[in-house]
Amino acid sequence: MKKNILCIGAGYVGGPTMAVIADRCPDCKVTVVDINSERIAAWNSDNLPIFEPGLDEVVKRRRGKNLFYSTDIAGGIKAADIIFVSVNTPTKTFGAGAGKAADLQYLEKTARSIVEYADSDKIVVEKSTLPVRTAQAMSRILQSNTKNLNFPVLSNPEFLAEGTAISDLENPDRVLIGGMETPEGQAALNELVELYAQWVPRERIITTNLWSSELSKLVANALLAQRISSINSISALCEKTEANVYEVAAAAGRDSRIGPKFLHASIGFGGSCFKKDILNLVYLCEYYGLPEVAAYWEQVVKMNDFQARRFVQNMIGAMFNTVSAKKIAIFGFAFKANTGDTRESPACAVCHQLLEERAELSIYDPKALENAKIDLANAQGRINYCTSPYEAAKGAHAIAIMTEWNEFKELDYQRIFDNMEKPAFIFDGRNIVDHQYLYELGFNVYPIGKKSLVHV
Ligand code: NAD
Numbered sequence: 001m002k003k004n005i006l007c008i009g010a011g012y013v014g015g016p017t018m019a020v021i022a023d024r025c026p027d028c029k030v031t032v033v034d035i036n037s038e039r040i041a042a043w044n045s046d047n048l049p050i051f052e053p054g055l056d057e058v059v060k061r062r063r064g065k066n067l068f069y070s071t072d073i074a075g076g077i078k079a080a081d082i083i084f085v086s087v088n089t090p091t092k093t094f095g096a097g098a099g100k101a102a103d104l105q106y107l108e109k110t111a112r113s114i115v116e117y118a119d120s121d122k123i124v125v126e127k128s129t130l131p132v133r134t135a136q137a138m139s140r141i142l143q144s145n146t147k148n149l150n151f152p153v154l155s156n157p158e159f160l161a162e163g164t165a166i167s168d169l170e171n172p173d174r175v176l177i178g179g180m181e182t183p184e185g186q187a188a189l190n191e192l193v194e195l196y197a198q199w200v201p202r203e204r205i206i207t208t209n210l211w212s213s214e215l216s217k218l219v220a221n222a223l224l225a226q227r228i229s230s231i232n233s234i235s236a237l238c239e240k241t242e243a244n245v246y247e248v249a250a251a252a253g254r255d256s257r258i259g260p261k262f263l264h265a266s267i268g269f270g271g272s273c274f275k276k277d278i279l280n281l282v283y284l285c286e287y288y289g290l291p292e293v294a295a296y297w298e299q300v301v302k303m304n305d306f307q308a309r310r311f312v313q314n315m316i317g318a319m320f321n322t323v324s325a326k327k328i329a330i331f332g333f334a335f336k337a338n339t340g341d342t343r344e345s346p347a348c349a350v351c352h353q354l355l356e357e358r359a360e361l362s363i364y365d366p367k368a369l370e371n372a373k374i375d376l377a378n379a380q381g382r383i384n385y386c387t388s389p390y391e392a393a394k395g396a397h398a399i400a401i402m403t404e405w406n407e408f409k410e411l412d413y414q415r416i417f418d419n420m421e422k423p424a425f426i427f428d429g430r431n432i433v434d435h436q437y438l439y440e441l442g443f444n445v446y447p448i449g450k451k452s453l454v455h456v
């Protein structure tokens with residue numbers, strides 16, 4: 001094998017990213033290690049720990065040939081030429097910066113493991129999303145080794161989106177690599193460029209200084225989330241004025257400077273990263289004495305929280321100002337379609353608010369039910385987890401669509417309507433069903449950013 005590649009962290013990023021590297025670089029040996037032995041066992045089984053379209057096929061193709069999942073972190077470090085660090089970097093929940101700053105304890109532990117177990121030079125690649133200038137701290141810890149070893153640090157943030165991770169990795173818009181502006185740093189950077197160049201066209205491989213690379217990742221996520229909050233803020237105005245947010249987004253998005261993507265009004269963005277990365281950006285701005293910049297970005301998160309609250313308030317208002325003891329069917333719990341991931345899912349916030357109002361929930365999701373059970377384990381109130389949307393909607397007063405799963409577009413809504421309490425309500429938090437058709441079936445229909453269709 002030409003190179004030994006190690007990834008520390010076998011999560012949503014480490015697992016799929018390394019599978020694609022192994023697939024595209026058959027002359028490299030790729031090992032993914034994790035402290036979580038259950039997760040590693042799942043990566044080595046037929047039931048992978050995450051659902052991602054196309055992932056099973058890639059893993060099956062390479063596992064046991066040049067792709068290995070293991071708990072042997074020390075052995076992996078010793079053997080590696082290049083080490084990707086892809087551990088979680090959640091929002092800090094304690095001490096200074098709690099609620100905003102990134103918790104870097106897992107990252108620091110990996111740096112210390114590298115110092116402890118390495119017995120030769122290694123390139124260390126930050127794959128996790130990190131505050132700008134983290135590489136400086138990382139480098140200092142790594143260079144504190146007493147074995148005279150060198151560990152050039154690179155930043156190579158990941159831009160994949162869940163649900164499309166494999167195609168994003170196989171055909172990325174760009175690969176970003178930042179390195180120290182020293183001969184050693186540039187040599188390491190060139191080595192990583194050559195690895196990606198095995199399948200990514202060179203013009204899509206961008207190289208920058210370390211700090212630009214680290215910051216670009218936070219900025220990319222902040223800009224994407226900002227578009228969603230912007231259009232969601234307009235959805236509220238549309239509901240007051242009978243403008244249609246889809247027509248508005250399509251009209252504005254036709255300007256090539258604006259573009260049509262990421263202007264889909266919704267219940268709000270979820271996922272493990274948008275909120276945490278913006279809060280991290282907010283914290284950095286505050287830390288560097290830029291309160292106006294911090295407040296500007298914080299508003300993106302506040303608008304997102306407002307959108308979920310507004311959705312629940314609309315539900316309660318429409319249902320005669322009470323949902324107490326009413327059964328409400330929740331269609332979808334994942335933060336987006338084609339994933340089982342529920343981290344920061346707006347569905348979770350909506351469910352908690354409905355439970356506070358003493359509604360009874362019946363939740364259906366094709367891939368995320370097990371995660372939903374974990375997320376709502378401590379919630380007070382009556383919750384049923386259903387194996388079909390028909391079961392969830394039976395006897396319900398209302399349906400709330402939380403995730404844009406394709407199957408919700410194709411259900412037999414006549415059958416669903418017939419089995420619901422009347423008047424029957426549908427609140428479409430993703431605007432994915434045919435509102436006029438449902439209205440004609442007899443539903444009272446409440447889309448986002450569009451006039452509601454109500455039988456009087
Ligand atoms: P995750 O929680 O799914 O996976 C992280 C893994 O790291 C866990 O399995 C954990 O057990 C392991 N880990 C933690 N400390 C360890 C240690 N000391 N040694 C070995 N393993 C350790 O997280 P994720 O979603 O894969 O995200 C990882 C990073 O990538 C984060 O910084 C995130 O912001 C970033 N990111 C995530 C996505 C995404 O879509 N999820 C996309 C781009 C970037």
Ligand code: UGA
Nearest residue numbers: 158159160161162262263264266268269270271273335336
């Ligand atoms: C996002 C980014 O798209 C990735 O580039 C980035 O790598 C990743 O975060 C990360 O750093 O974790 P992801 O969160 O997996 O990826 O999924 P997105 O497709 O970005 O969707 C995020 C949320 O926004 C979802 O809840 C989605 O339903 C919502 N969304 C998206 C909208 O409400 N409207 C839109 O127009 C687009």
